[in-house]
Structures are given as structure tokens and as C-alpha cells.
Amino acid sequence: MSIDQDTLARDGSSVAGVGLLGAGVVGSQVARVILDPDNGPEHNVDLNGILVRDINRAREGVPSELLTTDPEQVLSDDRNNIIVEVMGGEEPARSYMAAAMQAGKHVVTANKEALAKHGDELVGLAVDNGVTLSYEASVGGGIPVLAVIQDSLSANRIESIRAIINGTTNYILSSMEEGGSSFGDALAEAQELGYAEADPTADVDAHDAMYKLSILARLAFGASAHPDAIYREGIRNIEAKDLRYAGALGFTIKLLAIARNGAAGVRCRVHPALVPADVPMAKVNGVLNAVELNGDLLGPLWLQGRGAGAGPTASAVMGDVLRIAKGMLANDGNDKSAIGGLGGKNTANGPSIVDMDDLQVRYYVRLAAIDRFGVLAKIANVFGEAHISIASVLQFDADDERGLADLVIMTHPAREANMQEAAARLRQLDVVASLENLIRVEDYDTV
Numbered sequence: 001m002s003i004d005q006d007t008l009a010r011d012g013s014s015v016a017g018v019g020l021l022g023a024g025v026v027g028s029q030v031a032r033v034i035l036d037p038d039n040g041p042e043h044n045v046d047l048n049g050i051l052v053r054d055i056n057r058a059r060e061g062v063p064s065e066l067l068t069t070d071p072e073q074v075l076s077d078d079r080n081n082i083i084v085e086v087m088g089g090e091e092p093a094r095s096y097m098a099a100a101m102q103a104g105k106h107v108v109t110a111n112k113e114a115l116a117k118h119g120d121e122l123v124g125l126a127v128d129n130g131v132t133l134s135y136e137a138s139v140g141g142g143i144p145v146l147a148v149i150q151d152s153l154s155a156n157r158i159e160s161i162r163a164i165i166n167g168t169t170n171y172i173l174s175s176m177e178e179g180g181s182s183f184g185d186a187l188a189e190a191q192e193l194g195y196a197e198a199d200p201t202a203d204v205d206a207h208d209a210m211y212k213l214s215i216l217a218r219l220a221f222g223a224s225a226h227p228d229a230i231y232r233e234g235i236r237n238i239e240a241k242d243l244r245y246a247g248a249l250g251f252t253i254k255l256l257a258i259a260r261n262g263a264a265g266v267r268c269r270v271h272p273a274l275v276p277a278d279v280p281m282a283k284v285n286g287v288l289n290a291v292e293l294n295g296d297l298l299g300p301l302w303l304q305g306r307g308a309g310a311g312p313t314a315s316a317v318m319g320d321v322l323r324i325a326k327g328m329l330a331n332d333g334n335d336k337s338a339i340g341g342l343g344g345k346n347t348a349n350g351p352s353i354v355d356m357d358d359l360q361v362r363y364y365v366r367l368a369a370i371d372r373f374g375v376l377a378k379i380a381n382v383f384g385e386a387h388i389s390i391a392s393v394l395q396f397d398a399d400d401e402r403g404l405a406d407l408v409i410m411t412h413p414a415r416e417a418n419m420q421e422a423a424a425r426l427r428q429l430d431v432v433a434s435l436e437n438l439i440r441v442e443d444y445d446t447v
């Protein structure tokens, strides 16, 4: 990595002193980048101390004399005007970031959970204390999506966001589609390759994508999209046969994070979705991330890249650090220059968050139905009474032993509340053994 000449301090000394909270996957890489002698002796960022839990753990390229287990040694060191938080988790990360800003230090973080849950408080602290809070690495790893929303698209009213922002689930779904493997086998493979944690809950149950969508919605719409207000559904229920049937119908299945700013307010949802096989989103495979933004002036914008890993995440973290350092330099070392950072909009006056009831989408409904005469009429009646129009019914695999067949019903656009009502009735129907899956379709005629 080379550091832009513009970021150099005029007298050759450093303007930015960094205190690092955490030296795991991301923090160790950030430390190596700051300490890399190839960046030139004159680069303007010093690393003064690193907080960890276990001082004896080996960390390649990270000098042990910089390590401490005492947070005060990093937070209260006067040489540090930028605190980089890459510990993760809600606490103590939130408290440390708050303390740093209250002490007049800029904060750079990759922590989606703390930001999603405490964004209003943390952004408020940045504004009140005249410091920068930057968190590019918290969404999309190395993809500079937050800077694009905050800076490049600032003249636009952003109307919608549609994204694949969890590489683990995208890897699992891609591998289920390509190899026909079960969810469990694809998850085990992802764990073996280091793409999924031993406890995969945050990824497969879509908490991680929900946190990231919360951050995106705050920045793009000024909406206080607390995770509690976001509809969330993970991928545990997707079977290889869903991917096969979806493929036969011209779709693939992706875990999408979607936020739209409509007349009634902002709706945020994270769930598996049928995506038409011929659109770019359908071709985002493996651990890649992609974000589509739609601005009123620009129209659609597509960003794709590596959404996790030491290198991409350190790229985003260091981009934030060097931007702050540049701001200080432009102001003759005045480290209160880059106020607000990605804090941006005041969510107190932002749009309200709306629930799922009035969402209008098409649905894929997979039923295990009793394989006999007259069944379809009973099922169709349930849809009709819920004011849902059926577009097609296909029978796939039959289980002759149990006398069941897989029926896949595609609907025309229907109201979510009506679909949920129909689903509840289908589950009670004597000719339906089980409602196996209900997946929303993401249509691309409306961005």
C-alpha cells in the first residue's frame, strides 16, 4: 500500500497517533499496514498502543511491546488522536468509543453491532464533541459504500438499497445451488474454509446483515432504523430443492437486505428472496458482496467487492484513518477538523419505519400436498379468499410412499398481510401435509 503524498505532514512528523482496540483478524492487519516500512518513513500515522485480551497470543507482524490489556493505556494516551475500534461486540466496545469521543478523539470502527444498536448515541457524541466517527468497514468490508452514500451521492435522494451484505450466507446458498448440497453440508464446508464461525447464528440467522442494513438506512435515509424495526429471516429453512425449483422457474435464491424510502416511510427487510437469474445480483456468488443504490438523480448504481477478510476490511479502516489525518493536515494539525464523519444525518427528523403488512411482492410457496384429485381446488380457494391471485402451479418431486407431492405456487403481487393470512390457513388445510417454504420474489421492474 502506498500512502498519498497529500497526507504527509509538512514537517515530516506524524499528525495522527492511532490507538488500536483489538488485534484479531482485522486489527492485526491494520497494525501491519500502519507499521509497513514500505509506506515510507514520512507517512503520518503512528501506532502507539494496542488493546487485547491475551498479551501472550502470537500475532504476526505486531510488536508485542505495543500490546496491553489495560484500556486506559490506549484511551488516555495523549499521543492518540484517533482510536480504531476493531474488537467487535456491543460492550465494552460502545463504552470505549464513547469515552474516546468524550475525550476529543476521533473514532474509526468496523463494529456493525455497536453502530446498529447505539448509532444515535454514538453519532450524537461525535457531533457534540466535534470529532469524526467513521465506520466504512462496518458494511460491505472493503466496498466503499458508505463514502459513496455520504459524499458522492449527497445531492441525490436515495430511494432504495438492495444488497448482498453477508458473504457467509451467500457462500452457503451458492454452494447449495452449484453442488445440490444440503444447508448443513454447505454450512460445514463454509466452516472448514473459515468463511463461517463455529457458532454461525449471526450470519445464517441474518443478524449480521440486519445490522449492516440498519447502518445503511441511517446514512442513506436519515432513518433511525434500529435492528428491532427491521424484518429479519435467515436461510436455515432453504433446502437444495428450493434452489432447484427456483432455477426451473428462472430464479436463484439470495439473502437480500432491502430498504426502500417510500411515501409511507422506510421499510427495511432482510430475508431470502427469489432473484431473476438474468440480473447482476443473481451472479454475485461465493463470499462476494454487492450493493445496488438507487438515487433520484443518478438512477441505479452497482458496487461489488470483497465484503470481509483482513485485507478488504483493513483497506476500509485505513481509508477512514487517512481521511481523518488528511483533514487534520489541511487544518494545520487541528484535529477537530473533520467533524461528523459518517455520522451525518439527524435521525430525529428522519422518515418513519413501516412494517411488512403493506409490502406488495410476488411469492413462491412450496407445499407438501396430498397427491390426489381435488386438492388444487381447495388450495386455490384459500388464496382466492385472501385476495391473492395465483400465477402458476407446478408439481415437482412426488413422494409416492407417503402419497405427497411438492407443489410450488407462484403468486401475482400480493399484500404481505394477506399472504401471511393465507399461509396460516394453508397450514391448517387437510390436503396440505406442510407449508414447506414461503419466499418473497424480488422483482427488477421496480428498483
Ligand SMILES: NC(=O)c1ccc[n+]([C@@H]2O[C@H](COP(=O)([O-])OP(=O)(O)OC[C@H]3O[C@@H](n4cnc5c(N)ncnc54)[C@H](OP(=O)(O)O)[C@@H]3O)[C@@H](O)[C@H]2O)c1
Pocket (backbone or CB within 6 Å): 021, 022, 023, 024, 025, 026, 027, 051, 052, 053, 054, 055, 057, 085, 086, 087, 088, 089, 091, 092, 110, 111, 112, 137, 138, 141, 307, 308, 309, 310, 313
Ligand atoms: N473479520 C472480518 O472479515 C470483518 C469484516 C468486517 C468487519 N469486521 C468487524 O471488525 C471487528 C473485529 O473483527 P475481527 O474478525 O478482527 O475479530 P477478532 O479476530 O475476534 O479480534 C478481536 C480482537 O479484539 C480483542 N478483544 C475482544 N474483546 C476484547 C476486550 N473485552 N478487551 C480487550 N480486547 C478485546 C481480541 O483480543 P485477543 O486477540 O487477545 O483475544 C482480538 O484481538 C468486528 O466488529 C467485526 O464485526 C470484521
